[in-house]
Amino acid sequence: MMGTHRESRTGVLGPGTQGVGTMVLVALRTGWKALAVWVLALVGVMVLTGSSIGALYDTPEKIRGYAESLGGDAMAVLNGRVAGLDTLGGVFANEFGFVLSFGLPLMAIALTSRATRRDEEAGRLELLLAARIGRRAPLLAAVLVASGAVLLTGLGCGAAMAAFGADARGSLLYGLGVAALGFVFVGITAVAAQVVEHGRAVWGIGLALTVLLYLVRGIGALERNGLVWLSPHGWVDQVRAFGDARAWPLLLALGVGVALVALAFWLLDRRDVGSALVRPRRSAPRASAALRTPLGLAVRQHRGAVVGWTVVGAALMAVYGSLAQAVIDVITENRALGGFLGADVEAAAEVVLRTVMSTFVMMLAMLVAAFVVAGVGTLRKEEESGRLEVGLSSQRSRGSWLGVHLLVVLAGALVVGLVGALALGSTTAASLGEDAWVGDVLAGAAAQAPAVLVFAGVAVALFGWRPRAHALGWAALALAALLAYLGPGFDLPDVLLDASPFLAVGQDVVGDGASSTGVLVLLVLSALLVAAGFLGFRRRDVPVA
Structure with missing residues (x-):
């Protein structure tokens, strides 16, 4: 053989x-x-x-x-x-x-x-x-x-x-x-x-x-x-x-x-070369009715990634949420911090905890953005393997094919983000004994959604115009994540910090809520990037030369 x-x-x-x-x-x-x-x-x-x-x-x-x-x-x-x-x-x-x-x-x-x-x-x-x-x-x-x-x-x-x-x-x-x-x-x-x-x-x-x-x-x-x-x-x-x-x-x-x-x-x-020790399970001899539709096929293609990223995000956020009481204890029991924060240490501890929770929500947004960039990146595999050409050989338009896949990826991002936010909010509430934290964390996670949409737009724009440059989407995400995670501690200029979508929505989304200006700018930018991606995909060769 x-x-x-x-x-x-x-x-x-x-x-x-x-x-x-x-x-x-x-x-x-x-x-x-x-x-x-x-x-x-x-x-x-x-x-x-x-x-x-x-x-x-x-x-x-x-x-x-x-x-x-x-x-x-x-x-x-x-x-x-x-x-x-x-x-x-x-x-x-x-x-x-x-x-x-x-x-x-x-x-x-x-x-x-x-x-x-x-x-x-x-x-x-x-x-x-x-x-x-x-x-x-x-x-x-x-x-x-x-x-x-x-x-x-x-x-x-x-x-x-x-x-x-x-x-x-x-x-x-x-x-x-x-x-x-x-x-x-x-x-x-x-x-x-x-x-x-x-x-x-x-x-x-x-x-x-x-x-x-x-x-x-x-x-x-x-x-x-x-x-x-x-x-x-x-x-x-x-x-x-x-x-x-x-x-x-x-x-x-x-x-x-x-x-x-x-x-x-x-x-x-x-x-053998070309195989693996664990073989994929045999497929059914006939496709189900759902798989004969563009939406069903896209769901089948992305569902494994959605499950995996959801489990990882939920586990990570659950551990972070369980730290809530420990954060409060560190602040209230540390004399040096108590002297720095002033007389009302408990109120100050609440403020600090909301800042910490905002950081955890931001990390969840980074994980969801990574899922989106990876999900759009799989479309390049469809093109390289020749399956995209076969799919477009019928009366189906390029825009409908890309639109269905983008819809499924964004729906998957919603699942990953929602489950992760629920895990963070519920474990925080259980740690502190305050159910209100579930709603606060969910609101903070919703505030980070425009930041995720920006990276969906970047990935789609690259796929539409320069599919071989998909790695630039990962580079943009890495740069934005580093600015958001390290920038405030390094006292970088506000202009530079706001260049990261994760901070443009607000640096304390659990405590202060989202910045309406930042959210509006990111939503407009996302729409423009997605539109540019669809335009480029309609005009370029498939497969790209």
Whole structure:
């Protein structure tokens, strides 16, 4: 059968690795732009963090005040228990922690899946294996390139920390911890690429494990128990780079990463090229009545993603909502904060809690926006596979095809956002014993809807005019998220902060509500972007040249 390729060819790195150097060059030649963007973006965030934090906390007294203001348990679930918070390096690590927790895993998933399952799904891998390329060479090349990228990112982050005044030895250890976290997810993605048949399924597994392991670390840090050792995020914390530093947790991460890569090779040898260990279930011999309609077919295509993103969002928001009482306790029991807030500490704590809840709602909006960008991005797959041409060969118009898919994606976004907001609101209400929080959180989530619509517009406009530039939609989302998450703490100018749709609707949507001007501007911008996308799709070639 074509594509089996079970013969063993020996290269310098072992059986089946012949041509691995060529495959590394191919991966770098075709994917260097994505690699460079990931490395420069994450290191750039660390540079921004270092420059801003270094200016804000330029004395030992200010650094001690930062450590005292955190209060301990409430924020441990977000960034873990960072050692050395009374040092500048510890402050850097804590501020960069959330970006690290998701940025490095996503980078590893993107780079590894691109050179494994994505190439295999497109049929390019089978063509390469027809030449003098060993069966294991493409996977090994993908692991080497992705591992090199995460190592370069880690060292770059460590160098940036040291350049802005952090302890040099601690900065190096922290940078290696960053790389170790990425390497574990390189191994996870390599295994997933052997198990499932489609790139979107690899992404689904990777994203689910990223959130799950992040929550496991957070719960372990909050409860001060051994759960932190079940998560690679926790291993980075246990290096304690700016406290009583120890390097052996890095060896644990390295060992797990190597074991996962070895498992990926073992699984690779037990399947055919173009298939996977878990085969998709057989379809019915006849399509149902719903599948014979454009709407039913679109729902079928997007429903798996809706379910996955909904579960991830609900789990994340439920954990965040359960922290509400802990936030109140930190403020009321911390003397330093009490003196700063004044006599009416309880009223001030309520204000602070609403600000924290606004941040959680904003994070939910970011997750929903990511779902929308990914959902519109799947339409490019329809075009590349040739299914779009078949679908448009009947009397169906391009506008109706795109409109149905956009409608389903937006309906899915409503489900993801609504379930996530209900999870956040209900757990907050249960934690505080105040049912009114459910309505407050739902209102705040509704206020963020125009921000999500902007990214739907960006994705549709790119699909309509430049479908190959879909990655620009992810870049716009990443930039907006970074401005919204880090900008207020870094005291950036209001003009720059308002450029992020997540802040343009208002910085305290749970406490103060939405900005009517911001909402109106975002809705108009969304409509213009969507209209431009439909116009471009109607005028361009399918498939695009």
